[in-house]
Amino acid sequence: METIEVKRKEFEILETLGERSYKASREGKTFFIKKYEGHEEEFESFIKAAKRLSITAIPTPKVFLYDKHKMIVVMQYIEGENILELLVKHDISEELIEMIFNIDFCARNERMLLNYYPEHFKFDGKKLYYLAFTFDPFNKENAFTQVGIKYWFYTKELVDYLKSKDLPVDPYRVGNEYAKNKEMALAICKYYR
Numbered sequence: 001m002e003t004i005e006v007k008r009k010e011f012e013i014l015e016t017l018g019e020r021s022y023k024a025s026r027e028g029k030t031f032f033i034k035k036y037e038g039h040e041e042e043f044e045s046f047i048k049a050a051k052r053l054s055i056t057a058i059p060t061p062k063v064f065l066y067d068k069h070k071m072i073v074v075m076q077y078i079e080g081e082n083i084l085e086l087l088v089k090h091d092i093s094e095e096l097i098e099m100i101f102n103i104d105f106c107a108r109n110e111r112m113l114l115n116y117y118p119e120h121f122k123f124d125g126k127k128l129y130y131l132a133f134t135f136d137p138f139n140k141e142n143a144f145t146q147v148g149i150k151y152w153f154y155t156k157e158l159v160d161y162l163k164s165k166d167l168p169v170d171p172y173r174v175g176n177e178y179a180k181n182k183e184m185a186l187a188i189c190k191y192y193r
Contacts, residue, residue, distance in 0.1 A: 001013065004022070004024065004033055004035075004072065006033070006065060006066075006067050006070065006072050006074050007065055007067050009026060009065070009074075010026065011024040011025065011026045011031060011033060011074065012024060012025050012026065013033075014030070017032075020034060020035040020036070020037075021033070021034050021035075022034075022035075023077055024074075030077040030079075031064065031074050031075065031076070031077050032061065032074075032075050032076065032077040032078075033072060033073070033074050033075075034046075034072070034073045034075075035070075035071065035072050036071035036072070036073070037070070037071050037072075038071075039071070040071065043068075043071045043073075045134075046073065046133050047066060047073075049133045049134055049135060050063045050073075050133055052135075053130070053133065053135070056106055056107075056110050056112075057106040057109075058103055058106045058107060058110070058112075058114070058130050059103070059127050059128065059129050059130060060129060060130050060131070060133065061075045061076035061077070061078055061129055061131065062075060062076040063075045063076075064076070078122045078124050078129050078131070079124050079125075080122055080123055080124045080125060081122070081123075082118065082119045082120070082121060082122045082131070083096070083118035083119065083121045083122070083123065083128075083152070084117070084118040084119040084165075084167075085119075086118075086123070087118055087152070087154070087158065088162065088167055088168060091153070091154060091173070092152065096123060096128060097152065097187050097191065098191050099123075099127075099128035100116075100121070100128060100144070100152060101144075101187070101191035101192060101193075102191075103121075103128065103130060104116075104143075104144040104145070104148075105192075105193055107135070107138070107144075108138060108143070111137060111138045112135040112136070112137070112138055113135060113136045113137065113138045113139060113142055113143065114130060114132065114134075114135050114144075114148075115132045115134055115135070116144050116147070116148025116149075116151065116152075117148075117151055117161075118151050118152060120132035145188055145192060149184050149187070149188070150184070153180055153183055153184055153187075154170075154173045154174065154175065154180065155177075155180045155184075156174075156177060156180075159174060
């Protein structure tokens with residue numbers, strides 16, 4: 001079995017999750033490992049964002065350690081599917097809608113604009129986590145309630161996004177635009193603060 005050493009700690013690779021990303025274990029615990037070799041600017045950006053996000057109320061995976069020389073990060077592995085994977089199968093629950101509005105509230109209070117595409121969020125059965133570790137300064141034009149929310153309901157925008165990622169589209173869930181806009185407006189009225 002392949003291993004990765006980070007700061008004199010050996011991690012056993014369980015699965016390759018993507019380009020330079022791994023699910024790994026050490027002493028019976030599961031971790032997410034990301035290699036940034038040759039991508040120094042991306043590594044520095046990640047570390048800066050992780051430090052900033054760690055002092056907010058925005059739930060993110062905990063960064064356990066990182067190696068500046070090898071440019072490797074070891075962090076908490078979040079079990080479960082990301083929100084985009086859930087949306088492909090079915091509409092997301094009211095509980096998740098409330099959680100994303102709470103995250104948006106925390107981000108706005110920190111004057112942050114998160115990347116609200118649903119694949120950047122993962123639900124572990126208890127908590128919704130923000131996985132992207134990126135943010136921009138807040139601006140109203142691109143706020144969650146203006147843009148991001150359209151990707152959390154089965155809207156025309158989500159359908160186009162699914163098609164761009166070669167993911168299946170359920171024609172029976174597309175529905176009429178008025179009904180989807182009403183559903184989003186009701187969620188905003190109910191959860192926006």
